[in-house]
Amino acid sequence: MSGHSKWATTKHKKAAIDAKRGKLFAKLIKNIEIAARTGGGDPDGNPTLYDAIYKAKKNSVPADNITRAVKRGSGEEAGGAQYESIVYEGYAPGGVGLIIECLTDNRNRAAADVRSTLTKGNGSLAANGSVSFNFERKGQIVVPAEGLDYDKVFETAAEAGAEDVSDDGDEYTVTTAPGDIVDVRKALQDAGIDYDSAETALVPENEVELDVDAARKVSRLIDNLDDLDDVQNIYSNWTASDDVMAQLDDEE
Numbered sequence: 001m002s003g004h005s006k007w008a009t010t011k012h013k014k015a016a017i018d019a020k021r022g023k024l025f026a027k028l029i030k031n032i033e034i035a036a037r038t039g040g041g042d043p044d045g046n047p048t049l050y051d052a053i054y055k056a057k058k059n060s061v062p063a064d065n066i067t068r069a070v071k072r073g074s075g076e077e078a079g080g081a082q083y084e085s086i087v088y089e090g091y092a093p094g095g096v097g098l099i100i101e102c103l104t105d106n107r108n109r110a111a112a113d114v115r116s117t118l119t120k121g122n123g124s125l126a127a128n129g130s131v132s133f134n135f136e137r138k139g140q141i142v143v144p145a146e147g148l149d150y151d152k153v154f155e156t157a158a159e160a161g162a163e164d165v166s167d168d169g170d171e172y173t174v175t176t177a178p179g180d181i182v183d184v185r186k187a188l189q190d191a192g193i194d195y196d197s198a199e200t201a202l203v204p205e206n207e208v209e210l211d212v213d214a215a216r217k218v219s220r221l222i223d224n225l226d227d228l229d230d231v232q233n234i235y236s237n238w239t240a241s242d243d244v245m246a247q248l249d250d251e252e
Helices: 002-016 021-039 047-058 063-074 107-120 150-159 178-190 212-226 242-251
Strands: 084-092 096-104 124-126 135-144 164-167 171-176 197-204 231-236
Touching: 021 047, 021 063, 021 096, 021 231, 047 063, 047 197, 084 107, 084 212, 096 107, 096 212, 107 124, 107 212, 135 178, 150 164, 150 171, 150 178, 171 178, 178 197, 197 231, 212 231, 212 242
Parallel strands: none
Antiparallel strands: 084 096, 084 124, 096 231, 135 171, 135 197, 164 171
16 A cells, blocks of 8 residues: 555645646546535535545635636536546556546547546556456545644544555545545544545455556546546556655656
């Protein structure tokens, strides 16, 4: 899991300084609309919406945009798109498995964009189930580490039912069973522990370790997929040594 966490940390750092903030905003707004449509527009009674709004606020999405997204999703305001959830499985260079989650209002466009981007990055689409068998759905709560003792986070999370807490440098990642994420998140909040995001994620059970050249190719492909408007989340099973990750960070 360490490689996955390091990659998540790298992506988190990138997001903070990403010039393409508009695309990030659009993805966060989509999550809010879908959560409101699925579970209603009251965040107090809809934990998924609560966490989608919280993450959007953490990424500086304007409050008016958030409010309108909730209203569109709940049907209180017209203009909401009819998004469809589609999951693609694929391979990146080096045999790395990819799971690409999309929210789209145009299935054909999403499929064409994902296929084209994979091909250009020397990857390929895979049959359903050929990659996903290696991933397990988990809850993940990302907690900024600055000024916060690991033991406090671990003890609070463990007492609430968390499975693990990893120290990823700038942040702690609390891993839970999918059904326990809300209880653990609330326990952290009650203990005065702030968090950046709380959502489910696909965690690989087996990883592929890459050298710097392969890691560069895979990370570039993932970046290009992430740039697609319809792509919401990308999960992979690649890992790399600390030295390789440091080289990639230096190239950012």
